[in-house]
Amino acid sequence: MRELVVLMILMLGGSGVLGLYEDQAYKFDWRKQLIGKVEDLEFLAAGVDTAILVRTQKNVLAALDSDDGKLLWRHKFEDSAETGKILAIGRLNRNVVSVSGSSNIFLRLWEPLHGALVQEHFIKLASAPTHAHLVDNNLHFVFVKPNGMDIVTYTFDTKKFTEGSHKKVSTETTEVEKCVGLDNLLVCSTPSGLIYTQINSKEPSKAEMIPVADIQGSTLARRGTRIQVENSAGSVTTFKVENGKLVKQADVTNMVSECPGVEVKQECSEWGTDAEGNKYCAQYADNILTRFKGEETTVKLASYRGKLEAVWSECGADPQAYQLILAFQDGGLVSVTPRGNIMFTREEGLTSVHKAEFVNIGFEDKSSTFGPLYLHHENMFDPATLAQNFINRMKRHILQLREFISSLIQLKFLEKNSAATLDRFGLNKMIVIATEHNKLYGMESISGKLMWQLYFPGRFTSAEGFESKSQAYLLIQRDGRAGGEAQAVLIYAHAHSVHHMMTFDPLTGKMISNEPLNMHLDQALLLPEFSDHEIKPILLVGKDGNVAVHPRAAAECLRSGPPLFVLSGPTNSKLVGSKVVPSQEGSGVSLVPVWSLVTPSTEIVSVKTRNPIERVHSAGRVLADRSVLFKYMNPNLALVAAQGTDSSAKLFLNIYLLDMVTGKVHYSATHKKVLGPYHTVHSENWAVYSFYNEKARRAELVSLEMYEGKTQTNATVFSSIENKVIPLVERQAYILPVSDVRALKETVTEQGITSKHLLIGSAVGNVLDLPLHLVDPRRPPLDTPAGMREPGIPPYIPELPMPHESIMNYNQTILGMKDILTSPSGLESTTLVFVHGLDLYGTRITPSKGFDLLKEDFDYIMISAVILGLVLASYITRKLAQKKMLTKAWK
């Protein structure tokens, strides 16, 4: 018992109290609650105000305030399309109706004001329907069969749910792409045109066909009382219902919506031709035109958003007072008044973050004349460099002082700068985000405010693994600290062409160039910085093995620099390491494969290397007997995870610790009967990975640590080729307190002095901030006497604790979490954290507490009063003492 108490004290003392005070909530963090790219939208009168009911691609049912677009309520359904996909939304009397699922359908009725669940009906269908259509209290399911279509109709209300009629419809073609319902008419798009049929009549019928040339079936949409579809060149064909028949309206070529007479148009300003010779719109007009009763209004958008994809509108009693809601390709939802003013904008593209990077803003204003603050750490103790740095610093301080005085005189310090705010401690960074909806965003990490956005015509498919990662690369070539312009590159698969490379300024969002790469890109790698070249070069590897360096001048540096090895062509079951060999003349570069790792019949799921900006402070750790165990810190080491299926159709996971230069396998292990998702983290001399143990039905975390031994071979330079140390790998497994891990990340700080923490994101929406010493593989057995224990490591308990105060995002749930990003700030104690998913969350954490920060409630007045008082008191007592001495002397 006593041991347990000691243990508890150790735990508490070791991990520290991580929670925060009530008044600190929302002070260091921000959260954006998003819903996803809107698929369908309906206006509903909820009480006094109108609300907007939406269903989105992210399986979210939500209600927005129609005036300011604020979120009233939302429900996120399951992630998987099988159970969570929302098929249809509608209204029934005072309730909102949603239909979700695939073959197991949930029909739910919600209260519109607060989103409370009123009733839930469950329907088990034999197969997944192609389309679901809600008309009042009727729910129609459409099944496309080889011999036609089956339509099954159900009737429901808040209490009952009854199965209605079955109906068979024979069709000419069964290649149905998309269906929409318009009142009692079902319209579906096929490769040659539209087919339609009556949905509510019971007798079998034949679907009628309207041929549409060059149809793009996915653009079929119901807009108000019309049906609209586009052809591949983007022109709109409109149909309306007359006496139960679909009639083409040749005079309407713009997008229409619920309000009669309102038309919306987006011009195409630049046409392009793809490789197959098809015409497409390469650039749309910046402004949207709305037409009402022959009167045209221009809607000026603040930024380019790509194609206008959908239009909805709400007409008031006055036909002049309508509200338009436009949905764009980039996921943006824009609400417009009849005069063309923008009521609100929602950036829903941010729910599909593909790549995100932290970029240093820099400490100084670009416009000022201060020299670069960037110090070269390599030769910091060289007297000449020291002197230079010191002079630079003095110059800078004098300039700062002058600036401050002049700003005092001109009262300039009252002005607020609209550009990204620079702070003294580097707590603010720019988060550059590339979304799957073709948009780049620049976001301030301190507030989550969007600073800029930039459109790129990319293409994203729903591929998994390496395939998905290679669709776009976001590479930061130079950040704002180095002086001069920051530069970043986005390499993306163009929607109608080969890969393109877009160069832009990550701090301002200004595009510098956007050019096609003349190769079929396999992967793009950011090479390390060379001392004589301030921009990090990019190595482009083509599918045919061709290699290019960008910029071309960097090939020179490759020749003069140390030999470079890259991991090339990671395919599903093979890793190949290659040496980069620059040709003797010119800018040619080739790859020579030097090592390989083949994992037959398994699939490599992740290759995790150390964060290149990471610094390690201590080279060893002190043992209980006061000797030092040196860490094996190989910057080229990677943790490779591969998944395979064994003979009993269970998954297994193979783990390798692999040197990426020599291809040496330092450790390999297998875990059988596991399930994904797998998450890996590799940093300093340790690595952790997590998986779900199917046999024991729990999530497990395995921790590995590598040590050189009691002696260190080479303390200054590490070379994978020359180093012959075979590291000792310590290992231990733990049971995670969360069963569905969504993200795993380590904290990183400027100098690596601060202790490391692990951030574990769960599907529930919380991020656990776990001190690393709790997953230390060297945690001794429980019965180890106190004298034999290493300092700072608690005894081994298989289960990891989950104290509520160490949940980083306290009550701010992050729905649909996808990944966690960390970045060092200018302060050693502080790490910046950005979590994305359906919600975005930004905060900063101090793993070793704020040892270089003054407390929030630091009493400046008190301390200055005390100092002043002391000075005063010493002055007075001196005077008194002098007087006393004088009187004594007179005596």
Added chain:
Amino acid sequence: AVHQELQGPESYSGLQKLCDKKELYLVKLVSEGGGGELQSFAAPCALLEAGLAESLIVHLDWKGNMIAINLNVRSEEAPLKGRNRDKFDTKVVMQSMENGPTPDTAAFIQKMEEEKARKLSGETKDNRSFFAKYWMYIVPVCIFMAINSAAGPEGGR
């Protein structure tokens, strides 16, 4: 059985040339069962210094498939060996994959059970000496007595 052949220019001088040009000495392992090729490399200069003493580690996965080879120079043995300049001295080591660690719940549960059993069977037997057990009562009494005895004579005066 491993059959090793040196390709390219003649062995020793070839290696010397590679060493001068700071290139790498590559090995390729071709398995006869059609398992594909595996590659590794070593620094030729180090190999020459070690008198062509090398070790080849073949990594196997848990099913017994070859996944990787690592070529290492056995430089630590070099002085002991006579330098046979044209013959490779290759040691082949097979390294198989181990089972990954699992949480050690059994030991922990056992520990907890013991704790519980001890609690149920009553207080633990305290076998410390009398003084070790009750020093916190004895010491204050002693101090009190010491103070009293020190103060006593003064009061008597």
